[in-house]
Amino acid sequence: MASFEASSRDEGEGSNQTSLKTVRESLIRQEDSIVFSLIERARHPYNAAAYDNSSLKSSGCSLAEIFVREAEHLHAKAGRYDNPEEVPFFSEDLPLPLLPPYNYPQVLHPVAASVNITKTIWNMYFNELLPILTTKGDDGNYASTLALDLACLQALSRRIHYGKYVAEVKFRDAPMDYSSAIHDKDREALMRMLTFERVEEMVKQRVAKKAMVFGQQVTLEEDNWSGDTLNYKVDPTLVSRLYSDWIIPLTKVVEVEYLLRRLD
Ligand SMILES: O=C(O)C(=O)C[C@]1(C(=O)O)C=C[C@@H](O)C=C1
Numbered sequence: 001m002a003s004f005e006a007s008s009r010d011e012g013e014g015s016n017q018t019s020l021k022t023v024r025e026s027l028i029r030q031e032d033s034i035v036f037s038l039i040e041r042a043r044h045p046y047n048a049a050a051y052d053n054s055s056l057k058s059s060g061c062s063l064a065e066i067f068v069r070e071a072e073h074l075h076a077k078a079g080r081y082d083n084p085e086e087v088p089f090f091s092e093d094l095p096l097p098l099l100p101p102y103n104y105p106q107v108l109h110p111v112a113a114s115v116n117i118t119k120t121i122w123n124m125y126f127n128e129l130l131p132i133l134t135t136k137g138d139d140g141n142y143a144s145t146l147a148l149d150l151a152c153l154q155a156l157s158r159r160i161h162y163g164k165y166v167a168e169v170k171f172r173d174a175p176m177d178y179s180s181a182i183h184d185k186d187r188e189a190l191m192r193m194l195t196f197e198r199v200e201e202m203v204k205q206r207v208a209k210k211a212m213v214f215g216q217q218v219t220l221e222e223d224n225w226s227g228d229t230l231n232y233k234v235d236p237t238l239v240s241r242l243y244s245d246w247i248i249p250l251t252k253v254v255e256v257e258y259l260l261r262r263l264d
Contacts, residue, residue: 019169019172020166020170020173022169023165023166023169026165027159027166030155030159030162031203031206033151034152034155034156034207034247035207035210035214035234035239037148037151037152037155038133038152038234039233039234040148041133041134041145041148042233044134044139044144044145045134045135045136045137045138045139046130046131046134046135046136046137046138047134047137047138047139047142049063049142050063050064050145050146051063051064051126051130063142064126064146064149067146067147067149067150068089068090068146068149068150068153069090071150072088072089072090072094073094073095076088076094076095076096076097077098078098079097079098079102081094082097082102082104083102084104084106084107084108084113085161085165086157086158087116087158088157089118089121089157091116107165107168108164108165108168109168109258109261109264111258111262112164112258114261115164115254115258115261116161117160117161117253118157120250120253121153121156121157124246125152128246129246133234133238156247159247159251160247160250160251161254162251163250163251163252163253163254163258164254164255164258166194166251166255167254167258167259167262168258168262170255171262178193178259178262182260182262182263185260187260190255190256190260191252191256194256194259195252203248204240204243204244207239207242207243208236208240211234211236211238211240212236214233215233216233217231
């Protein structure tokens with residue numbers, strides 16, 4: 001992608017450069033899904049009843065949990081989790097796909113399946129993000145709200161766990177450097193090696209810009225296109241903060257966890 005600014009460590013020649021470029025292009029595309037899904041969820045107020053564990057006395061869990069569990073059940077039948085990029089929140093007892101499996105390319109080391117931070121993503125989404133993304137109140141549209149939550153959770157899980165792919169191409173690019181930190185189980189060294197601050201800065205700026213572009217009120221009157229009078233559907237600084245406080249740090253946690261097991 002032309003807008004991608006290479007940092008000094010990925011200016012080398014060869015296919016690894018292409019691979020890092022390719023996985024970053026996927027991260028850029030995934031930004032669109034994340035920003036759109038947040039804008040859609042923000043149309044509804046918080047709708048607390050959907051998240052309250054005591055609302056459904058018989059089940060002891062929230063409507064949100066039941067919704068995601070049952071949706072994942074259905075998605076598993078349609079083969080969603082055959083794709084190693086997709087990580088379910090409730091992986092126990094998922095049914096097998098109904099169609100014969102598609103042959104997804106095996107890019108990752110088999111240990112990738114054991115790297116799973118869905119609990120952290122779940123808690124971050126419901127405890128930290130939703131309360132600041134939405135307005136207080138209840139409009140009763142629990143089914144629509146939860147369908148939108150599911151879209152947000154899936155987009156976030158996919159993006160954050162995509163750190164496995166980013167880590168894999170970085171490892172292939174510099175196996176000797178990474179191997180020594182992996183043997184030493186040196187998390188800090190790994191974190192330092194995989195961090196590109198300039199890239200992170202660009203990601204944060206780009207997602208804020210996407211929130212401005214995707215979240216405009218589009219009308220046919222010329223005046224409404226002027227930047228400062230716009231009322232965005234989701235605060236662009238919130239989207240940027242979501243990336244800087246949670247999405248990027250959690251992607252890096254996935255990268256480190258994957259690398260630590262990469263030589264098993
Ligand atoms: O692009 C990379 O190299 C990544 O590892 C992804 C990512 C991100 O989450 O956006 C994470 C760590 C880097 O510091 C830069 C960006």
